[in-house]
Amino acid sequence: MEVHESPGLYQPLLLVVLGVHVVRDRADPELSVVAIWCSFAMSSRKKVLLKVIILGESGVGKTSLMNQYVNKKFSNQYKATIGADFLTKEVMVDDRLVTMQIWDTAGQERFQSLGVAFYRGADCCVLVFDVTVPGSFKALESWRDEFLIQASPRDPENFPFVVIGNKVDLDNRGVSTKRAQGWCQSKNGIPYFETSAKEALNVEQAFQTVAKNALAQETDVELYNEFPDQIKLTNEQKPRSQGCC
Numbered sequence: 001m002e003v004h005e006s007p008g009l010y011q012p013l014l015l016v017v018l019g020v021h022v023v024r025d026r027a028d029p030e031l032s033v034v035a036i037w038c039s040f041a042m043s044s045r046k047k048v049l050l051k052v053i054i055l056g057e058s059g060v061g062k063t064s065l066m067n068q069y070v071n072k073k074f075s076n077q078y079k080a081t082i083g084a085d086f087l088t089k090e091v092m093v094d095d096r097l098v099t100m101q102i103w104d105t106a107g108q109e110r111f112q113s114l115g116v117a118f119y120r121g122a123d124c125c126v127l128v129f130d131v132t133v134p135g136s137f138k139a140l141e142s143w144r145d146e147f148l149i150q151a152s153p154r155d156p157e158n159f160p161f162v163v164i165g166n167k168v169d170l171d172n173r174g175v176s177t178k179r180a181q182g183w184c185q186s187k188n189g190i191p192y193f194e195t196s197a198k199e200a201l202n203v204e205q206a207f208q209t210v211a212k213n214a215l216a217q218e219t220d221v222e223l224y225n226e227f228p229d230q231i232k233l234t235n236e237q238k239p240r241s242q243g244c245c
Helices: 029-043 062-071 109-119 134-138 140-151 177-186 203-215
Strands: 013-017 020-024 046-055 084-093 096-105 124-130 161-166 192-194 222-225
Touching: 046 062, 046 140, 046 203, 062 084, 062 096, 062 124, 062 161, 062 203, 084 203, 096 203, 109 140, 124 134, 124 140, 124 203, 134 140, 134 177, 161 177, 161 203, 177 192, 192 203
Parallel strands: 046 096, 046 124, 124 161, 161 192
Antiparallel strands: 013 020, 046 222, 084 096
């Protein structure tokens, strides 16, 4: 969009730029252009798109955690995820609008070869185990290593992980809090949460940490505007055609 000025006496001109009203002063056009752009920048709130991958053995509650966080729902009926699925949720984190794209992946070994297609471009990885199944906790090591190989993050040593010990509402616990925390500390201090998708315990807190840690990797997230890419404001006058008359 171009705004051209015609010569004349000093008078304010009211512009409407995508709903932002700016009084433009013809006496100082450069300053007014800056004012318009500042107002536009303040009004065009940016979104942050975060891709989150949930990994872990089959049956640990990955789908239940995602559904509890996004839809506030829980189902006792278990249905294994085939391949991968995802849900999105918009949240505010540190005064920024964040769109979380949460990928729920299959825990069965026969689907692990699909990992590279889903892991690439991830901003955070959530490792989930069942506190009543020690084998699911032992598998976290291989899940983490496989993710780093397939996703190939630019800074693998500092890539944000979050570990969730799920199903703490059950009595027959097989993995202690101390053991899980010790493993997380040995992996560069991964944040650890104990949750119950069924009772919505610590689910919100865990995913808030996921979003915050992913946002810390500013260069790895995609920023995009809600509005068109550019608006061109110029003071150039159209060249006058030269005739012979």
